Structure formats: C-alpha cells, structure tokens
Amino acid sequence: MSAGLKVVRAGLFDTLQDFGRTGFMALGMPTAGAMDRVGLSLANALAGNPANTAGLEIGVMGPDLLVEADSVRVAVVGPLSPALIEGPDAAPRPLDSDRSHLLKRGQILRVGMIDGSSTAYLAVAGGFDLPAFMGSLSTYSRAGIGGFDGRKLAAGDLLPLAKSSAPAGNERRLAQPFDYGSGPLRVVWGPQDDYFSDEGRRTFIGSEYRVSKEADRMGIRFEGPTIGHAKSVDQGGADIISDGIAPGAIQVPGAGLPIVLLADRQTVGGYPKIATVASVDLPRLGRLLPGQTVRFAAITVEEAEALRRDQEARLQRAIAGFVVARPPGGIDLVRLYEENLIDGIVYE
Amino acid sequence: MSVRYLSCGDTAFTVEFGNEISPGINGRVMALHAAINLAREAGEISGVVETVPTMRSLMVTYDPLATTRADLQPKVDALRARGLPVDAVSRHVTVPCCYDDPEFAPDLAEVAERAKKTPEQVIAAHLASPFKVYVLGFMPGLAYVAGLDPSLFLPRRSQPRVRVPRSSVAIAMDMTTIYPFESPGGWHLIGRTPLWMFDKRREQPVFLSPGDSLAFERIDRKRFDRIAGEVEAGTFDWSSLVKSQ
Numbered sequence: 001m002s003a004g005l006k007v008v009r010a011g012l013f014d015t016l017q018d019f020g021r022t023g024f025m026a027l028g029m030p031t032a033g034a035m036d037r038v039g040l041s042l043a044n045a046l047a048g049n050p051a052n053t054a055g056l057e058i059g060v061m062g063p064d065l066l067v068e069a070d071s072v073r074v075a076v077v078g079p080l081s082p083a084l085i086e087g088p089d090a091a092p093r094p095l096d097s098d099r100s101h102l103l104k105r106g107q108i109l110r111v112g113m114i115d116g117s118s119t120a121y122l123a124v125a126g127g128f129d130l131p132a133f134m135g136s137l138s139t140y141s142r143a144g145i146g147g148f149d150g151r152k153l154a155a156g157d158l159l160p161l162a163k164s165s166a167p168a169g170n171e172r173r174l175a176q177p178f179d180y181g182s183g184p185l186r187v188v189w190g191p192q193d194d195y196f197s198d199e200g201r202r203t204f205i206g207s208e209y210r211v212s213k214e215a216d217r218m219g220i221r222f223e224g225p226t227i228g229h230a231k232s233v234d235q236g237g238a239d240i241i242s243d244g245i246a247p248g249a250i251q252v253p254g255a256g257l258p259i260v261l262l263a264d265r266q267t268v269g270g271y272p273k274i275a276t277v278a279s280v281d282l283p284r285l286g287r288l289l290p291g292q293t294v295r296f297a298a299i300t301v302e303e304a305e306a307l308r309r310d311q312e313a314r315l316q317r318a319i320a321g322f323v324v325a326r327p328p329g330g331i332d333l334v335r336l337y338e339e340n341l342i343d344g345i346v347y348e
Numbered sequence: 349m350s351v352r353y354l355s356c357g358d359t360a361f362t363v364e365f366g367n368e369i370s371p372g373i374n375g376r377v378m379a380l381h382a383a384i385n386l387a388r389e390a391g392e393i394s395g396v397v398e399t400v401p402t403m404r405s406l407m408v409t410y411d412p413l414a415t416t417r418a419d420l421q422p423k424v425d426a427l428r429a430r431g432l433p434v435d436a437v438s439r440h441v442t443v444p445c446c447y448d449d450p451e452f453a454p455d456l457a458e459v460a461e462r463a464k465k466t467p468e469q470v471i472a473a474h475l476a477s478p479f480k481v482y483v484l485g486f487m488p489g490l491a492y493v494a495g496l497d498p499s500l501f502l503p504r505r506s507q508p509r510v511r512v513p514r515s516s517v518a519i520a521m522d523m524t525t526i527y528p529f530e531s532p533g534g535w536h537l538i539g540r541t542p543l544w545m546f547d548k549r550r551e552q553p554v555f556l557s558p559g560d561s562l563a564f565e566r567i568d569r570k571r572f573d574r575i576a577g578e579v580e581a582g583t584f585d586w587s588s589l590v591k592s593q
Contacts, residue, residue, distance in 0.1 A: 022397050022398055022409075023397075023398050024398075024488075024554070025398055025400045025407075025409075026381070026398065026399065026400055026401055026484065026557070026558055027484050027488065027489065027554040027556075027557065028484035028485045028486065028487060028488045028489055028490050028491075028554065029488045029489075029554065030488070133548065134553065140488075142487070143487070143488050143529070143546070143548075144548070145488075145548050145553075150548075187357075188355050188356075188357050188358060189355065190354050190355035190356065191354035191355060191356050191361075191362050191364075192354070241367065241368070241369060241402070241403055241404050241405075242402050242403065242483070242485065243362055243364070243402045243404070243405045243407060244356070244360070244362060244400035244402060244405070244406075244407025244409075245407075246356035246357050246359055246360035246407065246409065247357070247359060248357050248359075249356060249357070266485060266486055266487070267400060267484075267485045267486075268400065268402050268483060268485035268486070269485075273356075276355065276356050276357030276360075277357060278357055278358055279357060279358050279359050279412060280358075301355055301357075301358055301417045302416070302417070302418065304357060304358035304412075305358045305412045305416050305417065308358055308412045308413065309412070309413060312413055
C-alpha cells in the first residue's frame with residue numbers, strides 16, 4: 001500500500017507550496033509559492049528537508065490528517081492553538097509547533113486553528129510524492145495547477161508521501177521562536193512613486209493602515225487614509241501602461257487605498273505602485289490577519305538587501321542551533337510535560 | 349530617448365524604455381529580454397531570476413542573496429547598450445479561427461456596424477492584420493496582440509461580459525486577444541479558435557510567447573470541430589502552426 005496522509009477533515013485553505021514557480025512570468029504565469037518563506041524553510045529544516053521542498057501551507061485553520069504510512073516525521077511551524085495527536089491506542093496529546101514529531105500509522109493529526117497568524121506550515125520528512133508543474137509544486141488555484149490537483153485540500157484527499165516510513169533520527173525543535181521583526185514594514189519607494197503627490201507620499205508613510213477582510217494569497221487590501229495621486233484623471237491619474245509586478249508591490253488605484261500584492265499576484269498590472277515591501281518583511285505580510293494594523297517606513301534598496309542578507313544569516317543560525325527534542329536515553333521535557341498533563345503520572 | 353531604471357523593492361527593478369505603446373519601444377524591450385537570457389545561458393550574468401517584458405518596459409527579478417542591484421544594473425545596462433542580439437530567434441505562429449458561427453462571434457455584426465463594414469470585411473481586415481504578441485499577463489497564457497487593422501479600432505464594451513468562453517478571439521482598442529480560460533471580459537468577440545492557449549497537459553503549457561508574430565487562418569465549423577477534438581484528446585500537432593524565422 002502506498003504511503004500517504006489522508007485528509008479526514010479539510011481546513012479552510014490548505015495548499016502545497018514551495019518557493020514558487022519562477023521563470024514563466026513572461027508567459028503570464030504567477031509565481032505562487034509560500035506566503036511566509038521563513039516558516040516553510042524552518043518547517044523543512046526541522047523535518048530534515050532541503051528548504052525549497054513543498055510543504056503544506058495552512059491558511060487560518062488546518063486539516064485533520066490520518067497517517068496511512070508505517071511512520072512519518074512531520075514538523076509544524078506557526079502558532080497553533082491547540083493541535084492534537086490522537087489515537088489509535090493512546091490518549092490525545094498536544095502537538096507543539098516549532099518542532100518535529102514522529103507519527104505512526106493510524107494516528108490523526110488535528111491541526112486546528114492558527115492563532116495570531118494567517119499562515120502556518122507543515123513539512124513531512126522526504127516530501128510529498130507529487131509531480132512538479134512547470135518546475136514547481138506550488139499550488140496556483142486560480143488556474144488549477146500545481147500541488148494536489150491544482151487546488152486546496154478537501155476531505156478524502158490522500159497526499160502521497162515520498163517515503164513510506166520516517167528516516168531514523170532525533171526529533172528536533174527550534175531553540176527559540178524566530179524573530180520576524182516588529183515596527184513598521186520596510187518599503188522601498190517605486191516603481192511609480194512619481195505618480196503620487198508629496199502629500200500622498202507623506203500620508204502613506206505617516207499613517208496607520210488596517211488589513212481589511214479582502215486579504216488572501218493574491219494580496220491584501222488595506223483600509224486607512226487615502227493616498228493622493230499627482231496627476232489628474234485626464235493626465236492618466238491612476239492608470240499606467242501595464243508593467244511587471246514584483247512581490248510586495250503596493251499598488252494604489254484611483255480610490256487611493258493601498259493594495260499589497262503577494263504570492264498569487266498577476267504578473268503585470270496597470271495601476272501605479274507607490275512602493276514595494278522589502279523582501280525581509282514579506283514573511284510578516286504573509287502572516288497578517290484582517291483587523292491588524294501596520295505602518296510603512298521607507299528604506300533604500302541597499303538597506304533592504306542588507307536586511308535580507310542579515311535575516312538569511314539569522315535563519316541559518318536558527319537552523320544550526322536546533323536542539324534535540326528528545327535526547328537518546330535522556331529526559332524529553334516536552335514529552336514529560338505533555339504526558340504529565342494527560343496521565344497525571346510519568347513513568348519515564 | 350532616455351531609459352529609466354525603476355526600483356521594485358530589493359528583488360526586482362524595471363527598465364522603462366518609454367511611456368507609450370509603439371513597435372519601436374517594444375522592440376527594444378524584447379531585445380533586452382533576449383539579451384539578458386542569452387547572457388544568463390552563457391554564464392555572463394548571474395543572480396537574475398527572470399525577466400518580464402511588457403509593452404514598454406522589462407522587469408528584471410533577482411535573488412538578493414546572490415547579487416545586488418548595484419552589481420546587476422550596470423551589467424544589464426551594458427547589455428541594453430549593445431542592442432539586439434544577432435542570434436535572437438523569433439517565431440511566426442498561425443492560429444486557426446472560425447468566424448462563421450454566431451455562437452462564436454456574437455459581436456461580429458455590431459463591430460461591422462460600428463466600423464461601417466460588412467461582417468466579411470471585418471473578417472478580412474482581421475485576417476490581414478500584421479499581428480505581434482506584445483505581452484502576456486492578467487492570467488496565464490493571455491496574450492495582448494497588437495497590430496490590428498486601424499479600421500477595426502473600438503473601445504472596450506461598456507458592459508463587460510460575466511462569462512467569455514475559453515478560446516474566444518476578441519478585439520478591443522488596437523489589439524486582439526484569445527481567452528485562455530473562461531473568464532469575465534470586456535472585449536468584442538468575433539470568432540473562436542479550437543486551440544487552447546493554456547493546456548496544463550502540454551510540456552509547454554502556454555502556446556504564445558512575447559515577440560511572436562501571429563496570423564489568423566480562417567476555418568469553417570467542420571474543421572473547427574475536427575481540430576477541437578484533437579486538442580481535447582491531446583493528439584493535435586501544435587508544431588504545424590509554428591515556424592521559426
């Protein structure tokens with residue numbers, strides 16, 4: 001029997017994602033890919049995978065997955081509240097995030113709600129046994145391509161695993177939560193900041209913007225003070241001849257409210273883009289929830305590049321600093337804590 | 349004419365050749381698109397992820413962990429200054445189109461009336477237009493194809509359709525297009541091709557590329573149905589429609 005994870009209950013928007021489908025934007029193909037590159041990288045590293053292995057991106061509420069394999073190692077990264085591992089012959093125990101877990105046939109992983117982020121990631125050791133489409137497993141659901149059948153997961157789906165049992169080895173965890181940073185989202189002016197009035201640019205930088213309910217993998221529509229354009233409507237106003245859209249581009253249509261464009265954004269567009277979120281802060285954007293507020297602060301391209309290099313170095317240090325979650329022959333404090341809660345007595 | 353380099357964060361910049369739609373400007377865009385990709389293949393330039401041509405600009409995306417804007421932009425500018433690569437290959441593609449069925453061409457009569465032509469004259473002008481694929485975008489495989497005969501220039505429909513069938517051939521402004529998916533749309537529908545502009549089963553799922561020259565070939569409903577059957581079954585010989593030049 002082939003190994004897999006069976007979706008016994010679907011979450012809200014669970015899709016397979018890697019770092020995206022690059023190389024085909026010239027053909028109108030959006031890149032898609034993980035909304036939070038850092039989260040996917042950490043989940044893969046905890047599972048022992050290369051960083052760009054496709055994992056399950058969990059949107060808002062995760063699925064219940066039944067293990068139909070001898071064993072599987074999973075790693076979950078992102079704030080879960082609470083996730084459980086159940087059965088078949090043991091009491092439910094909590095599933096901590098930011099670490100790996102060894103699951104056996106018949107166990108059910110109940111991911112549940114994510115708390116304080118819109119996305120979390122689940123990686124499986126060895127990855128999923130699914131065909132790449134145009135070089136990537138990233139799901140782009142609007143065109144029905146990539147991932148599992150080109151769509152979000154549904155009850156009854158069987159996600160095939162590349163390995164029928166988990167590789168030997170310790171479970172690992174992140175020594176401390178990864179610091180995504182705080183404060184304003186860093187942006188670089190352009191490509192069309194000259195389409196906005198001085199006052200419009202000051203409004204953008206000086207105001208607080210709230211994430212509206214219209215927030216998904218394509219982009220986030222913000223609510224807040226309107227940003228004035230420099231040109232009148234008959235001079236072109238809020239229309240440009242379409243040009244390419246980079247990740248994190250902040251377009252401002254005629255109504256004056258900013259929309260930041262993310263993984264599933266279209267490749268080209270005809271609205272002026274006042275600024276572009278620096279790549280260091282794209283993972284923060286990928287975690288924003290409706291109702292949360294943000295501010296923007298302008299930096300230079302050189303500063304943005306340096307911040308990204310620094311973030312990558314911190315990510316690599318976090319991965320190098322993983323600690324064993326259950327030392328051989330030693331006491332697994334996490335397990336001790338978990339089983340103490342459930343059983344009242346610890347026999348180890 | 350001056351070229352502008354526009355910042356798109358720390359993962360891309362746009363080389364803007366002008367602020368108008370013209371074959372000359374688009375030719376320079378496509379030349380740089382080809383030059384960068386040849387330079388990448390030759391190992392002369394690294395850190396570029398991909399290039400995205402539009403009517404008047406080229407976005408260059410890069411990996412900020414592999415290069416920097418300060419390093420990359422002068423190399424791109426040197427390629428731009430060098431001009432059109434001599435070995436750039438362009439393609440000529442033929443797209444069969446059935447104009448005869450009213451179901452395929454619901455707007456043909458209205459276009460004819462507004463252009464003060466007969467429907468046959470509209471079809472003849474569409475067939476004679478020297479089309480060129482300028483840019484793909486909005487959805488995978490959707491091509492903006494310029495070169496429409498000026499006698500057929502019309503603004504978009506004031507009331508867009510909620511549902512335009514896949515493979516509809518449409519015109520608006522100075523362009524024609526072919527819908528790769530069923531979608532909403534505001535262009536005038538004057539025919540339909542049996543081809544799919546996006547077919548995820550094919551090794552190259554997107555049929556058209558920026559820079560292609562394109563001509564429509566008139567087919568009747570019988571031939572439409574035969575080709576449509578082959579496309580659906582995955583047995584159609586797409587290479588018969590493409591010539592390199």
